[in-house]
Amino acid sequence: MNCKEVIDLVDAYMDGELDPVTNQNIEGHLRECSRCDHAFKEHQAVVGAIGAVAPYHKSPAGLRERIQSSLRDQIPQSTRGVARGHQPQVPKKRRHSPVVLFETPWNWLGLAAAVILAVLIVWNLAPLLRRPGAEQFLATQLVASHVRSLMVDHLTDVASSDQHTVKPWFDGKLDFAPTVVNPASDGFPLVGGRLDYLDNRPVAALVYQRRKHFINVFIWPAETSEDRVTKAITRQGYQLLHWVDHDLHYWAVSDVSDNELMALRELIEKQTAQR
Amino acid sequence: MNFFVLKKPEEAGMSQEHELASFEGMMLPHLDAAHNLARWLLRNEEDAQDVVQEAYLRAFKSFHGFHGSDGRAWLLTIVRNTAYTWLRKNRAVDLATFDEEIHTPGCEAASPAAMLEQTEDAEAIRGAMEDLAVEFREILVLRHLEGLSYKEIADIAQIPPGTVMSRLARARARFKQCLADRLGKEQ
Numbered sequence: 504m505n506c507k508e509v510i511d512l513v514d515a516y517m518d519g520e521l522d523p524v525t526n527q528n529i530e531g532h533l534r535e536c537s538r539c540d541h542a543f544k545e546h547q548a549v550v551g552a553i554g555a556v557a558p559y560h561k562s563p564a565g566l567r568e569r570i571q572s573s574l575r576d577q578i579p580q581s582t583r584g585v586a587r588g589h590q591p592q593v594p595k596k597r598r599h600s601p602v603v604l605f606e607t608p609w610n611w612l613g614l615a616a617a618v619i620l621a622v623l624i625v626w627n628l629a630p631l632l633r634r635p636g637a638e639q640f641l642a643t644q645l646v647a648s649h650v651r652s653l654m655v656d657h658l659t660d661v662a663s664s665d666q667h668t669v670k671p672w673f674d675g676k677l678d679f680a681p682t683v684v685n686p687a688s689d690g691f692p693l694v695g696g697r698l699d700y701l702d703n704r705p706v707a708a709l710v711y712q713r714r715k716h717f718i719n720v721f722i723w724p725a726e727t728s729e730d731r732v733t734k735a736i737t738r739q740g741y742q743l744l745h746w747v748d749h750d751l752h753y754w755a756v757s758d759v760s761d762n763e764l765m766a767l768r769e770l771i772e773k774q775t776a777q778r
Numbered sequence: 779m780n781f782f783v784l785k786k787p788e789e790a791g792m793s794q795e796h797e798l799a800s801f802e803g804m805m806l807p808h809l810d811a812a813h814n815l816a817r818w819l820l821r822n823e824e825d826a827q828d829v830v831q832e833a834y835l836r837a838f839k840s841f842h843g844f845h846g847s848d849g850r851a852w853l854l855t856i857v858r859n860t861a862y863t864w865l866r867k868n869r870a871v872d873l874a875t876f877d878e879e880i881h882t883p884g885c886e887a888a889s890p891a892a893m894l895e896q897t898e899d900a901e902a903i904r905g906a907m908e909d910l911a912v913e914f915r916e917i918l919v920l921r922h923l924e925g926l927s928y929k930e931i932a933d934i935a936q937i938p939p940g941t942v943m944s945r946l947a948r949a950r951a952r953f954k955q956c957l958a959d960r961l962g963k964e965q
Contacts (some may be wrong), residue, residue, distance in 0.1 A: 514947040518921070520928045554922035555901045560817035562809045566827055570809070570834045572800065577838060578794050619957050625842060640845040654948070703793075703842075 504528045517547055642738045644701050649719045649741060649756040650707065654699070658717065659695030659710055663748050665668055669696045673707055681707035681722040682751065686770035691718070711767060718757040718767060725752045735761055748772055787850065799843045805834065808850045812857045813926055818919045819861040821908055825868075833860040851926070854932045865912065872912050898960075906957035914949035921946060 509532045509686040515521050516529045533540045652658050661672040670683040676698055685693040694710040699721060706723040725731075725747045738744040744755045753771070755764045812833060817826040835857045837844075844852055863871050907915055913935075920931045931946075932939040 511947075514950060515928075515943045518928070518946070520943065546950070546954075549954055550922075552903055553918055553953065554925075556900045557918075557923065558900070558904055558905055559923050560814045561828070562813040563827070566813065566830065567806065567809055569808075569827075570831050573831055573835060574798060574838055577835065580797060590841065608913070636845045637843070677904070681799070757910075 504532045505538060506532075506539050509533070509536075510542070513543055513546065517543075517550070538632060559759070566646060570764060618763055623726075624771075640711075642736055645719075645721060645754050645756050646738050646741050648699055648721070652699075652710070653717060657697070658718055660697035662695040663694075664693050666693055669709070670691065672696060673698075677705055677707055677726045679751070680773060681709065682753075682775050682776040683709060684771050686711075686767070686774065689766075689770050690714075691767050713757070713759045713763055713767070716757055716759045718755055718759060718764070719748055720767070720771070721752075721754040721756070723752050725750050735764075744768060749775065781803075795914065798838070801838050805841075805853050807835060808853050811850055812853055814923060815854055815857050815916070815919055816861050818907070818915050819858070819912055820864070821917065825864065829861050829864050830857060832864075833857040836860060837868045848930070850924075851930050851934055853934075854920070854924070858934055862912075902957060902960045905954055905960050909954055909956040910949065910961075914952055916944050917942070917949050918953065 506606070512521060512525065512529060512727070516526065533543055654661065659683055659749070660671055663669050664687065665686045666683040666687060670680070673681055673683075673696065681696075683693070683696065685692065691711045691713055694712050694717065696707060696709050699706050700709040701721060702723065704723060706721050709720045711718045711720065727750070731747040734743075734745040739741055741758055742761050742764055744753075746753050746768055748771075753768070755767060757764060783921045790893045812830050813826060816829045816833070817823065820826045820829060834854070835915070837853055840856075846852060852892070864872070909920060910918070917931060917933060920934060926934070926940050928942040928946075929941045937945070
């Protein structure tokens with residue numbers, strides 16, 4: 504390495520951002536070339552002064568409270584009861600009186616519609632913002648949920664191999680009708696179902712058995728704009744299979760093989776199509 | 779069904795409360811970092827506070843999209859973007875002149891020895907930093923005051939990692955020039 508090459512890399516060397524080989528080459532050069540070594544030490548001292556001497560502008564008093572108060576203003580007033588306790592009171596205008604809301608039930612419907620609209624908007628925008636970190640996060644959640652269901656003796660809320668018992672159980676608990684089948688004759692008997700909470704919403708979890716293994720099939724509604732690619736993921740030793748069918752997301756999670764999840768998927772799709 | 783309709787807004791409210799609490803828990807600890815970056819980029823306390831407040835609101839609005847682990851880098855990216863938007867709108871002159879190559883130092887004008895003696899001179903160092911183009915100030919703050927890696931800086935400043943290395947080297951060289959200029963004037 505010559506002096507010019509060393510000078511070009513000396514900043515990255517100082518920052519410890521070089522690969523070990525280049526690092527060693529520079530170290531070697533600095534040991535041998537006193538001119539470069541001298542220049543490097545001076546550079547390091549002057550540049551080091553920035554971190555040591557330049558002021559770190561800490562947040563001034565009051566800014567935190569100002570921010571918290573403006574964040575509170577982002578939340579609809581009528582639901583802010585919990586928050587009001589632990590923030591300094593700043594005078595602020597009330598948009599609605601909650602009393603009026605209680606007296607006029609139609610406002611609830613309007614509010615519900617607004618909330619649902621907001622959820623739909625977020626749901627539509629979310630995919631733009633959340634790849635790929637969000638999907639990994641979801642996969643982790645799915646695996647965690649699967650493991651927890653096996654661990655704490657809470658595999659099912661409704662234990663039944665009869666899909667005509669399991670399916671109605673979800674009525675009124677979810678805002679969609681999950682697909683429930685019983686492909687017992689194909690070696691995937693239905694064990695039951697339970698409610699779960701994933702991806703920031705309540706979802707249906709259907710439990711199927713494959714020999715000694717359990718398969719959790721999580722179901723929740725899909726948006727039309729979302730991509731419908733089937734995905735197979737392995738995570739922490741578990742197999743995950745994702746597909747979208749009839750506007751529902753399906754995530755099958757288990758320790759059985761990929762092919763067996765595929766087989767279950769085909770059985771679910773076949774039985775759904777028959778209806 | 780009635781039950782569902784009546785229940786929904788409250789549930790949504792509670793989850794918003796929950797989201798706000800979780801947002802504050804994750805993002806308010808980085809308020810000093812946010813303020814420090816904004817203060818250096820804008821060189822003015824009042825503007826810095828406005829930008830930080832605006833950045834927190836923006837961050838909260840897109841918080842559902844944050845599933846990473848590095849809250850500081852995520853927040854600083856938003857602070858940085860908010861600061862640049864603010865500069866474009868209110869002080870475009872601060873942004874107009876930056877060209878990576880123009881600021882490449884020609885020769886080392888300063889006597890390094892004189893500078894070394896002055897490395898305790900906080901006022902000269904602060905002044906030399908403030909003389910720099912905003913892109914140089916930004917990268918020096920992220921590296922030397924926040925101690926971020928090249929990768930993290932690349933994410934926040936939205937430049938390729940290779941550019942971080944060259945821009946940082948130029949920023950330091952330019953900083954040394956500015957420091958030498960100030961010290962020259964003082965003497």
